[in-house]
Amino acid sequence: MKEENELNLANGFNCPLPITNYDTVQLAHGSGGKLMGELIDKIFISTFNNKILNKMEDQATLNVGENKIVFTTDSFVVDPIFFNGGNIGELAVNGTVNDICMNGAKPLWLSAGFIIEEGFPIADLNRIVLSMRQAADNAGVQIVTGDTKVVNKNSCDKIFINTAGIGILEKDLNVSSSNLKPGDSIIISGTIADHGMAIMTSRKGLSFENTIESDCASLNDLINLITNTTSNINAMRDPTRGGAAATLNEFAAQSKVGIKIYADKIPVKTNVNGACEILGIDPLYVANEGKVIISLPGEEAKDLLSAMRKHPLGANAEIIGEVVEEHPGVVVKKTILGVEHIIDLPLGEQLPRIC
Amino acid sequence: MKEENELNLANGFNCPLPITNYDTVQLAHGSGGKLMGELIDKIFISTFNNKILNKMEDQATLNVGENKIVFTTDSFVVDPIFFNGGNIGELAVNGTVNDICMNGAKPLWLSAGFIIEEGFPIADLNRIVLSMRQAADNAGVQIVTGDTKVVNKNSCDKIFINTAGIGILEKDLNVSSSNLKPGDSIIISGTIADHGMAIMTSRKGLSFENTIESDCASLNDLINLITNTTSNINAMRDPTRGGAAATLNEFAAQSKVGIKIYADKIPVKTNVNGACEILGIDPLYVANEGKVIISLPGEEAKDLLSAMRKHPLGANAEIIGEVVEEHPGVVVKKTILGVEHIIDLPLGEQLPRIC
Numbered sequence: 050m051k052e053e054n055e056l057n058l059a060n061g062f063n064c065p066l067p068i069t070n071y072d073t074v075q076l077a078h079g080s081g082g083k084l085m086g087e088l089i090d091k092i093f094i095s096t097f098n099n100k101i102l103n104k105m106e107d108q109a110t111l112n113v114g115e116n117k118i119v120f121t122t123d124s125f126v127v128d129p130i131f132f133n134g135g136n137i138g139e140l141a142v143n144g145t146v147n148d149i150c151m152n153g154a155k156p157l158w159l160s161a162g163f164i165i166e167e168g169f170p171i172a173d174l175n176r177i178v179l180s181m182r183q184a185a186d187n188a189g190v191q192i193v194t195g196d197t198k199v200v201n202k203n204s205c206d207k208i209f210i211n212t213a214g215i216g217i218l219e220k221d222l223n224v225s226s227s228n229l230k231p232g233d234s235i236i237i238s239g240t241i242a243d244h245g246m247a248i249m250t251s252r253k254g255l256s257f258e259n260t261i262e263s264d265c266a267s268l269n270d271l272i273n274l275i276t277n278t279t280s281n282i283n284a285m286r287d288p289t290r291g292g293a294a295a296t297l298n299e300f301a302a303q304s305k306v307g308i309k310i311y312a313d314k315i316p317v318k319t320n321v322n323g324a325c326e327i328l329g330i331d332p333l334y335v336a337n338e339g340k341v342i343i344s345l346p347g348e349e350a351k352d353l354l355s356a357m358r359k360h361p362l363g364a365n366a367e368i369i370g371e372v373v374e375e376h377p378g379v380v381v382k383k384t385i386l387g388v389e390h391i392i393d394l395p396l397g398e399q400l401p402r403i404c
Numbered sequence: 405m406k407e408e409n410e411l412n413l414a415n416g417f418n419c420p421l422p423i424t425n426y427d428t429v430q431l432a433h434g435s436g437g438k439l440m441g442e443l444i445d446k447i448f449i450s451t452f453n454n455k456i457l458n459k460m461e462d463q464a465t466l467n468v469g470e471n472k473i474v475f476t477t478d479s480f481v482v483d484p485i486f487f488n489g490g491n492i493g494e495l496a497v498n499g500t501v502n503d504i505c506m507n508g509a510k511p512l513w514l515s516a517g518f519i520i521e522e523g524f525p526i527a528d529l530n531r532i533v534l535s536m537r538q539a540a541d542n543a544g545v546q547i548v549t550g551d552t553k554v555v556n557k558n559s560c561d562k563i564f565i566n567t568a569g570i571g572i573l574e575k576d577l578n579v580s581s582s583n584l585k586p587g588d589s590i591i592i593s594g595t596i597a598d599h600g601m602a603i604m605t606s607r608k609g610l611s612f613e614n615t616i617e618s619d620c621a622s623l624n625d626l627i628n629l630i631t632n633t634t635s636n637i638n639a640m641r642d643p644t645r646g647g648a649a650a651t652l653n654e655f656a657a658q659s660k661v662g663i664k665i666y667a668d669k670i671p672v673k674t675n676v677n678g679a680c681e682i683l684g685i686d687p688l689y690v691a692n693e694g695k696v697i698i699s700l701p702g703e704e705a706k707d708l709l710s711a712m713r714k715h716p717l718g719a720n721a722e723i724i725g726e727v728v729e730e731h732p733g734v735v736v737k738k739t740i741l742g743v744e745h746i747i748d749l750p751l752g753e754q755l756p757r758i759c
Contacts, residue, residue, distance in 0.1 A: 074524045079554025092526075093550055096533045097516075097540070101548040109548035111513055113572065114471040122515035122568055123551045126559075158466055160477035161452075162566045164519075169429045171447075178451045185452070193456040193464035195448055196478045196566075199434025200757055204481075206559040211517045211551075213477055213568030217468065402555060 081291025081336075082395035105303065106226060107148045107286060110218060121148040122213040128402040130177070130207055133247045134263030137210055138177035140338060140404060142184035142192075143267045145212040147287045150269040151341070152224045153276045154216035156188060161195040162211040167202045177208065188267035190214070220276055228283040229304035233372035234350035236343045238271060238357060239264070239365040240316040241293050245335035245403055246324045261320055266339030271362045275343065278356040284344040287337065289404055291395060294333040296342050297380045298394040308380045310370030310392070333382070334395055336403045344372060436646025436691075437750035460658065461581060462503045462641060465573060476503040477568040483757040485532070485562055488602045489618030492565055493532035495693060495759060497539035497547075498622045500567040502642045505624040506696070507579045508631045509571035511543060516550040517566040522557045532563065543622035545569070575631055583638040584659035588727035589705035591698045593626060593712060594619070594720040595671045596648050600690035600758055601679045616675055621694030626717045630698065633711040639699040642692065644759055646750060649688040651697050652735045653749040663735045665725030665747070688737070689750055691758045699727060 077084040094103060101109045108121035123144050130137040142159065149156040161181065165174065185192055243264035250261050268287065276282065284304070288296035293315075301308045317325075317332050325332045339362060345353060350368050357363030380392040432439040449458060456464045463476035478499050485492040497514065504511040516536065520529065540547055598619035605616050623642065631637065639659070643651035648670075656663045672680075672687045680687045694717060700708060705723050712718030735747040 072526060074520050074522060074526060074529060074554055076522050076554050076556065079520070079552055085552065089550075089552060092530060092533055093516075093552070096530075096537050097547040097550075098537075099546045099548065101513075101546065102550070109513065109515075111548065111570070113468045113473055116469040116471070118468055118473070118570075120513060120515060120568075120570060121549050122517045122566070124517040124519050124553050124566060126519060126553045126555050128559075158456075158464065158475060160464075160475060160568050161448075162477045162479040162517075162568075164479050164481060164564055165429050165434070167429060167431050171427060171429060174429060175447060175451075178447055182451050182453075191454045191456065192452040193454065193466065194476050195444075195452075195457070197434055197440065197444060197448070198479050198481045198757075199429055199431050200481050200561065201431065203558065204483075204561040204757075205564070206555065209519055209560070209564065211477070211479060211566035211568075213475075213515050213517075213566075215466070215473075215475060215570065402553075402559075 076401045077396065079401065080395065081295045084396060107151055110152065117218040119149055119152060119154040119216045119218055121145060122211065123148060124209060124211040125404055126209050126402050127248065127404050128206065129251055132251045132263055133260050135265035136177055136180055137208060138181040139184045140265050141210040141212045142181050142188065143265055143338060144404060145214040146188040146190060146267040146269055149214045149216035150272040151285045151287060152218065153220050153222040153272065154218040156190045156214055156216040156269050158193045159185065159190050159212050159214045161192050163197045164205055164209040165199050166205045166207050167199055169208055184267065188269055222276060222280060222282060224282050224285050226284050226286060226300050227303045229300050229306050229344045229372045230283060231306055231372050231374040232347050233283055233344040234347045234368050235308065235310065235370040235372065236350060236354060236366055237293065237316065237369050238341045238363045240318045240321065241337055241340065242317060242321050242325060242332035242335035244338040245292065245400055246321045248403055249328065249400055250324055261324060264337055264339035266362055268339060268341055268362060271360050272341065274356060274360050275353065278353050279345060279349050281349055282343060282345050285341055287341050289336050289338060292334040292336055293342060294392050295394060297392065300344060301380050302378050305377045307373040307376040308370060309373050310382050312382050312384045314367050314369045316365045316367050333392060338404065347371065431756045432751065434756065435750065436650045439751060462506055465507065472573040474504055474507060474509040474571045474573055476500060477566065478503060479564060479566040480759055481564050481757050482603065482759050483561065484606055487606045487618055488615050490620035491532055491535055492563060493536040494539045495620050496565040496567045497536050497543065498620055498693060499759060500569040501543040501545060501622040501624055504569045504571035505627040506640045506642060507573065508575050508577040508627065509573040511545045511569055511571040511624050513548045514540065514545055514567050514569045516547050518552045519560055519564040520554050521560045521562050522554055524563055539622060543624055577631060577635060577637060579637050579640055581639050581641060581655050582658045584655050584661050584699045584727045585638060586661055586727050586729040587702050588638055588699040589702045589723050590663065590665065590725040590727065591705060591709060592648065592671065592722055592724050593696045593718045595673045595676065596692055596695065597672060597676050597680060597687035597690035599693040600647065600755055601676045603758055604683065604755055605679055616679060619692055619694035621717055623694060623696055623717060626715050627696065629711060629715050630708065633708050634700060634704050636704055637698060637700050640696055642696050644691050644693060647689040647691055648697060649747050650749060652747065655699060656735050657733050660732045662728040662731040663725060664728050665737050667737050667739045669722050669724045671720045671722050688747060693759065702726065
């Protein structure tokens with residue numbers, strides 16, 4: 050009975066605390082965990098309810114004449130707005146570029162919507178906007194339309210930025226989080242938890258011998274290399290809120306497969322791991338902003354890994370696990386002692402305003 | 405000398421108080437007035453700087469294969485979130501639908517990005533999301549991708565919604581705010597100032613014999629009728645923040661033409677006019693959310709007006725003025741006594757958080 054309950058917990062949408070138990074929105078509803086899954090499912094998906102949205106991908110694929118475009122959006126509310134390795138503007142550009150390219154599309158155009166608190170320093174706004182331009186140039190995209198709202202003092206916390214983006218799907222790929230297959234290998238493009246721990250340590254005022262830097266980066270060049278190396282990618286997603294654990298659970302739930310990862314294969318920087326241990330946080334649950342998790346047929350994994358490691362953003366890539374027929378919907382981690390733990394989708398909030 | 409100064413003031417971007425005079429963002433920077441024009445010009449346009457953005461249209465036109473798509477975004481921070489005639493969700497859908505169709509494109513797909521304050525009632529969220537679905541259905545668009553962020557109590561005021569949208573430009577039109585020509589007539593599709601006064605009176609707790617209702621509506625069906633009636637529309641824009649005055653000033657500045665409007669032709673509802681008089685506000689400067697201002701060759705104006713008046717959203721349409729060669733960049737209003745006043749772009753903020 051216990052096991053059945055755990056399996057049920059792991060699918061991400063059968064939340065043990067149904068949304069009807071809450072009268073108000075909780076921080077946990079924005080966490081990338083189970084409660085957020087439930088909020089999205091019970092309120093947004095069930096009301097907006099259309100075939101494109103219901104696929105629950107990070108981007109919508111749309112037909113324009115003979116062409117396919119992808120369309121995605123993200124709002125950024127990160128606190129602090131300037132952090133080691135980036136700022137809210139850079140994050141807003143890279144985050145949307147990454148969501149666009151995760152199904153193999155080429156990102157081209159972004160929108161930028163600013164909500165600014167009265168009294169926000171013009172110098173900070175300039176710095177943010179300049180780094181958005183630089184991030185856009187790095188990713189080869191243009192910011193082509195925008196909007197600015199200013200709200201009264203204390204009606205928002207400094208600045209929030211929404212970016213939406215459009216890309217063109219030029220390659221004939223079938224990449225989807227519903228598409229993992231037993232026998233697939235799981236690759237991650239580099240070390241995990243850098244972004245989340247950079248935010249957390251800058252917020253808590255913790256200092257480490259080596260400062261932890263966010264991995265904030267646009268992945269489209271790496272993704273281009275990946276999709277040029279093989280056309281058999283089954284799934285790709287950037288593990289942001291909720292970390293690698295959330296992405297792997299979404300993969301397992303949506304594809305109705307099991308996923309097994311190996312603890313000793315998961316790349317984590319020493320200082321990040323140290324910070325996680327001090328704070329009692331599992332790095333698997335911590336947000337990344339420049340990483341991709343890929344599922345592809347096992348026999349192609351080593352070749353792709355070699356190719357990825359030649360790219361600066363893939364230098365620390367690893368094969369971290371495999372897709373199995375057993376325990377559909379459930380992600381397990383096998384320790385070096387051979388013990389398997391369920392890596393459940395987090396229920397609630399580990400770190401609000403991470404992105 | 406005075407006249408030259410006034411002409412200078414009227415072009416909307418030569419602000420008498422340059423942005424370098426401000427260290428921080430002011431409410432007026434989000435007002436739809438001169439300071440906002442300057443913020444956009446000096447910070448966003450000059451940094452993002454690309455041919456598409458620099459056109460300063462409310463939507464970007466982009467080539468996808470043989471097709472042209474349009475792309476636009478708006479964030480909505482209206483206070484209160486529920487008001488007579490609508491709510492923030494309905495406004496977020498209609499506002500973006502309207503921006504898409506203002507160059508004749510057919511709106512198809514929207515994104516929705518929610519920033520929600522911890523503690524926001526789930527029942528209110530449900531009500532907002534439901535009305536977004538209804539507004540989307542009315543406009544014939546689908547909400548195909550989205551994002552949800554929750555921020556700590558007091559880090560935002562209840563809920564902010566960003567929508568971005570994509571439409572397809574099927575007709576071969578040349579509609580642009582840089583395209584007005586002397587001899588054009590100016591048509592407005594109905595009464596002005598309804599939305600802004602609905603917000604203002606609900607905020608101030610003022611009650612009138614007849615409640616003022618927002619005109620919040622999606623205009624794509626009316627725009628479709630207009631572009632089916634004539635293919636010679638020179639410019640179309642929905643006069644939101646800053647009201648009809650801001651739109652007319654943008655038209656005059658961007659097309660380097662003069663605009664003359666007739667005071668007795670401007671449609672204003674009696675109760676709206678009464679509220680404006682009590683509060684000392686000129687309805688020309690008050691936001692609308694379901695109106696369009698059109699400039700087209702004078703000889704076609706009467707036919708278009710007849711066609712528009714057959715549509716429910718155009719029943720009160722009027723020809724309110726004309727485009728002239730004199731006073732380029734300046735909008736004047738001729739009173740029934742024959743006196744001409746300059747209708748300047750407002751410098752700052754009349755009513756923050758109107759949309």
